[in-house]
Amino acid sequence: MYPSRFRYEAPHTVAEAIRLLAAGGDNAKVLAGGQSLVPLMKLRFAAPELVVDINNLPGLSYHRADPDGTLRIGALCRHADLERSALLAGTQPTMAAAAPLIADPIVRNRGTLVGSLCHADPQGDWASVVLSLGGSVVAEGPDGRRSIPMTDFVTGPFQNLLAPDEIAVEAVIPAAQGERRGGYLKLERRVGDFATVGVAVSLETAGEVVRRAGIALTGVGASTIAASAAAAALTGHSLTAESIAAAASAAAEAARPRTDHRGSAEYKRHMVATFVERILTRCSAEPAERAA
Amino acid sequence: MKVTLTVNGTEYARDVEPRLLLIHLLRDELGLTGSHWGCDTSNCGACVVWLDDTPVKSCTVLAVMADGHRVLTVEGLANGASLDPVQQGFAHCHGLQCGFCTPGMMLTARWLLNNNPHPSSYQVREAISGQVCRCTGYENIVKAVLWAAEYEAGG
Ligand SMILES: Cc1cc2nc3c(=O)[nH]c(=O)nc-3n(C[C@H](O)[C@H](O)[C@H](O)COP(=O)(O)OP(=O)(O)OC[C@H]3O[C@@H](n4cnc5c(N)ncnc54)[C@H](O)[C@@H]3O)c2cc1C
Ligand code: FES
Ligand code: FES
Numbered sequence A: 001m002y003p004s005r006f007r008y009e010a011p012h013t014v015a016e017a018i019r020l021l022a023a024g025g026d027n028a029k030v031l032a033g034g035q036s037l038v039p040l041m042k043l044r045f046a047a048p049e050l051v052v053d054i055n056n057l058p059g060l061s062y063h064r065a066d067p068d069g070t071l072r073i074g075a076l077c078r079h080a081d082l083e084r085s086a087l088l089a090g091t092q093p094t095m096a097a098a099a100p101l102i103a104d105p106i107v108r109n110r111g112t113l114v115g116s117l118c119h120a121d122p123q124g125d126w127a128s129v130v131l132s133l134g135g136s137v138v139a140e141g142p143d144g145r146r147s148i149p150m151t152d153f154v155t156g157p158f159q160n161l162l163a164p165d166e167i168a169v170e171a172v173i174p175a176a177q178g179e180r181r182g183g184y185l186k187l188e189r190r191v192g193d194f195a196t197v198g199v200a201v202s203l204e205t206a207g208e209v210v211r212r213a214g215i216a217l218t219g220v221g222a223s224t225i226a227a228s229a230a231a232a233a234l235t236g237h238s239l240t241a242e243s244i245a246a247a248a249s250a251a252a253e254a255a256r257p258r259t260d261h262r263g264s265a266e267y268k269r270h271m272v273a274t275f276v277e278r279i280l281t282r283c284s285a286e287p288a289e290r291a292a
Numbered sequence B: 001m002k003v004t005l006t007v008n009g010t011e012y013a014r015d016v017e018p019r020l021l022l023i024h025l026l027r028d029e030l031g032l033t034g035s036h037w038g039c040d041t042s043n044c045g046a047c048v049v050w051l052d053d054t055p056v057k058s059c060t061v062l063a064v065m066a067d068g069h070r071v072l073t074v075e076g077l078a079n080g081a082s083l084d085p086v087q088q089g090f091a092h093c094h095g096l097q098c099g100f101c102t103p104g105m106m107l108t109a110r111w112l113l114n115n116n117p118h119p120s121s122y123q124v125r126e127a128i129s130g131q132v133c134r135c136t137g138y139e140n141i142v143k144a145v146l147w148a149a150e151y152e153a154g155g
Helices: A014-027 A037-042 A079-083 A086-091 A093-101 A105-110 A113-119 A125-132 A228-232 A241-254 A265-285 B022-029 B085-092 B102-115 B121-127 B139-152
Strands: A007-009 A028-031 A050-053 A063-065 A071-074 A136-141 A144-149 A154-156 A167-173 A179-187 A197-206 A209-218 B002-007 B010-015 B048-051 B054-057 B070-072
Touching (some): A014 A028, A014 A050, A014 A136, A028 A037, A063 A086, A086 A093, A093 A179, A093 A197, A113 A167, A209 A241, A241 A265, B048 B102, B054 B102, B102 B121
Parallel strands (some): B002 B070
Antiparallel strands (some): A063 A071, A136 A167, A179 A197
């Protein structure tokens, strides 16, 4: 399969990339890891006239924590960088759990977290993780930078809030209010398959009390679902069998699964509750990660 | 578009369409048919090559993205006449049958051993989990990689 014809540019500065995108308008596409865009172009589901490859932009492959604990993930940070990150392993349990579950090891060498957020696939794993952590995307365009909360960033399946001349330069995870706990669980039929069900749970705790909770669901709706009622059932409480059960059932209620070749709606809804319960039970038993 | 890339240590310059995929540049333009074109949907890993220092699925990389970069294919794995230990492992342990998946498997195995010289069999399975073999049932591929690890450790 061949993509349809397009013009290709690989600029060396963000400013030049933005200028090219502005000139290309709606018919231009950013190319990052290419692990979603290239397959779509081969299938002719995407047929941009201009492809702006951002892989030559310098200084975007970082992921690092500010002194206050805010985590920043550059647009060229690959899934594999995050999978092997000591920083995440020590400070970001939800992200560390999700990274090895994205796609397969070879795809992870190329694909990026920011590209995954931009792609806005309802079955993309990172969107749930970043949503559960209260994260945001920093976009850069002709008028400079703006920060877009993840809650607003995805506007529909495969649609995001970026203007045609904007590049997502980084994703930001705010510093924790307390200690972080959490996890990501994904049901997949085989390695490299998209989620039948994915659940991200991110907690920030002070002592035994949950100060902030985020729960988000992958693959059980037309886009990533923030299970706000489930998170609210935990906030201000300690993790008890009752609060865990309440969160699990609220999350299952928030899911909007459809019956398909991956499973029945009923089964998927049940798995949402099971995963929420499993992650929270593990959180209540394990020591929290160092605050970050 | 003009691209210059180094494949297995040799520099090549070609004029290509931006929509040409790396797998087709390697096979059709450079005549390096060791890398296989399998599923064409980013799933099977028969097309795995190294781009700089990491294995990638070359059916999911534009050839122009390799401009200025290094590529390693199975043709570059042996050191002159002496096979790479990974290749020897596949021969010793019967790690292939039809051989279609083998070049990609060996390139991933080489990368794994460079980064983790003493992998567990679980780690080998995890490393090749994005690649499909329809013949061996994977058992002998895992054995081949572990054989190479042991060989390199002086066993
Ligand atoms: C076999 C296979 C299995 C997969 N399995 C999973 C899985 O289980 N879970 C999962 O979450 N993902 C999965 N993926 C997708 C993978 O994670 C992609 O890497 C990811 O969705 C997109 O990231 P990318 O860097 O490759 O983006 P690209 O493919 O380069 O781009 C994707 C889209 O985002 C836009 N974009 C990318 N970066 C930017 C930017 N910085 N600014 C503005 N727009 C941008 C592009 O224009 C394009 O529309 C799989 C992919 C493959 C091939
Ligand atoms: S041909 Fe590239 S992954 Fe199958
Ligand atoms: S040996 Fe035939 S596909 Fe692996």
